[in-house]
Amino acid sequence: MFxxxxxxSLADRVYRQLSETILRGELRSGDKLPAERHLxxxxxxxxGAVREGLKRLQQADLVQVRHGGSTEIRDWRECAxxxxxxxxxxxxxxxxxxxxxxxxxxxxxxxxxxxAAAAALQATPAQIETLADWCRQLRQATTPTxxxxxxxxxWTELVRATNNLGYQLAFNSLRSTYEQLWPLLTGVxxxxxxxxxxxxxxxxxxxxxxxxxxxxxxxxxxxxGEYAITTLLHALPSAxxxx
Amino acid sequence: MFxxxxxxSLADRVYRQLSETILRGELRSGDKLPAERHLxxxxxxxxGAVREGLKRLQQADLVQVRHGGSTEIRDWRECAxxxxxxxxxxxxxxxxxxxxxxxxxxxxxxxxxxxAAAAALQATPAQIETLADWCRQLRQATTPTxxxxxxxxxWTELVRATNNLGYQLAFNSLRSTYEQLWPLLTGVxxxxxxxxxxxxxxxxxxxxxxxxxxxxxxxxxxxxGEYAITTLLHALPSAxxxx
DNA sequence: GCCCTCTAACTGGTATGATCAGTTGACCAT
DNA sequence: ATGGTCAACTGATCATACCAGTTAGAGGGC
Numbered sequence: 118m119f120x121x122x123x124x125x126s127l128a129d130r131v132y133r134q135l136s137e138t139i140l141r142g143e144l145r146s147g148d149k150l151p152a153e154r155h156l157x158x159x160x161x162x163x164x165g166a167v168r169e170g171l172k173r174l175q176q177a178d179l180v181q182v183r184h185g186g187s188t189e190i191r192d193w194r195e196c197a198x199x200x201x202x203x204x205x206x207x208x209x210x211x212x213x214x215x216x217x218x219x220x221x222x223x224x225x226x227x228x229x230x231x232x233a234a235a236a237a238l239q240a241t242p243a244q245i246e247t248l249a250d251w252c253r254q255l256r257q258a259t260t261p262t263x264x265x266x267x268x269x270x271x272w273t274e275l276v277r278a279t280n281n282l283g284y285q286l287a288f289n290s291l292r293s294t295y296e297q298l299w300p301l302l303t304g305v306x307x308x309x310x311x312x313x314x315x316x317x318x319x320x321x322x323x324x325x326x327x328x329x330x331x332x333x334x335x336x337x338x339x340x341x342g343e344y345a346i347t348t349l350l351h352a353l354p355s356a357x358x359x360x
Numbered sequence: 361m362f363x364x365x366x367x368x369s370l371a372d373r374v375y376r377q378l379s380e381t382i383l384r385g386e387l388r389s390g391d392k393l394p395a396e397r398h399l400x401x402x403x404x405x406x407x408g409a410v411r412e413g414l415k416r417l418q419q420a421d422l423v424q425v426r427h428g429g430s431t432e433i434r435d436w437r438e439c440a441x442x443x444x445x446x447x448x449x450x451x452x453x454x455x456x457x458x459x460x461x462x463x464x465x466x467x468x469x470x471x472x473x474x475x476a477a478a479a480a481l482q483a484t485p486a487q488i489e490t491l492a493d494w495c496r497q498l499r500q501a502t503t504p505t506x507x508x509x510x511x512x513x514x515w516t517e518l519v520r521a522t523n524n525l526g527y528q529l530a531f532n533s534l535r536s537t538y539e540q541l542w543p544l545l546t547g548v549x550x551x552x553x554x555x556x557x558x559x560x561x562x563x564x565x566x567x568x569x570x571x572x573x574x575x576x577x578x579x580x581x582x583x584x585g586e587y588a589i590t591t592l593l594h595a596l597p598s599a600x601x602x603x
Numbered sequence: 604g605c606c607c608t609c610t611a612a613c614t615g616g617t618a619t620g621a622t623c624a625g626t627t628g629a630c631c632a633t
Numbered sequence: 634a635t636g637g638t639c640a641a642c643t644g645a646t647c648a649t650a651c652c653a654g655t656t657a658g659a660g661g662g663c
Contacts, residue, residue, distance in 0.1 A: 200441040202525070202529055220526025224530060286441060
């Protein structure tokens, strides 16, 4: 009903402004950032706020800070990790980035079969039941808006069932990106949400401890969404690269 | 010869100490961190340093900070992204984490074929030549220490050739983890480094624009390393979970 | 002229202490 | 039971020092 008021600290704004400038390519690899004191003056905030923002830039591997020297922009394509994807898909103005969306869909397609296979070997009976329940809930849903969170819950549980740190962390990264696009994907991915049959196939494969079968069902399933996204991206000619 | 002296700022140390405490499970999801003022006093550092460290914890999704309220530990298995993996594989005392290593190897195995396939469709002739050159260099190398960086360079270039943001960022995250284990893996992965034939097969597949063949060669290749790692992990009975 | 050295003027890093701004819970009036 | 008030927390921001590492250029020796 009502949207929550966004509260953004100064340090957050410093981080966002600088990171978006870098991600847009206005500051390129090798460029130097102004000194903290100057930056603080230009942005009209205290130096502490600037430093907190820079710490985050540093953690995201967008810049390299050297004591006594200057702060240098790094090549985020070479350095930055998967956690950058959420910021790439949509900037403050809601501009979406096709390359980033393509990237997340690729990873999803590549990882889903492995997740299903790993879950087949590791899932506990209780987890399998939970998954079966999400399938039932998915069948009962009648609108895309109802289906989306249940499909999401299914995958969350499936990833948890793999008991694999790599899958879990990678999934968390992808999820942050996915959440940025949530309303956009409600409709686009609905054909996939409707394919409960494949999900039920996965659940049955888990019961049978059949990793290959689980992977095959997962592959079938996510290809539906990938096809929908690919079609959509081709239909949107503009808004490709960043400015 | 000599190891570089590590220069770690106070904020970095604050971050590391707190994150390791969380990752070790001594602070669990829902627990509250002491107030910044108290934390600063306990750690014997300035409050600014504490705040900078907390900003990083926040960015890593390890804690949730609420203005006026307290700072709460989050469940990193549910929230943290792939960028956490480097910190998980080895803590300050050099203790390695089997689950994290297993995780990174899984992701590597899962993604490598897709990377090769994507590269087959996207690589430029110049990139293919660069890759072919790395194969030659790999053949000329005579020791594991020589082979490792060249194998690594091959994959870096291959990922670059995919021109896919998802693969590039995911690879960067995995690389950070890999670098933590570099000396450990020099010997273990050498059987894989010696399998230049598969890499040459990938290069030929790129020339032929044959995605499926590229994926198959990649799969063959990375399985060698995965087998070696799996064997090694099973041979190490202890040092499994964190304290 | 060339090379070394030292210094001065940058840079980021740390410290202190004050103040602003949300959150919470106890208490009170309605 | 509802809503208001207030005090005591919490984090957020600020200003101003000063410490510590880097770098470039002035100056001296060859």
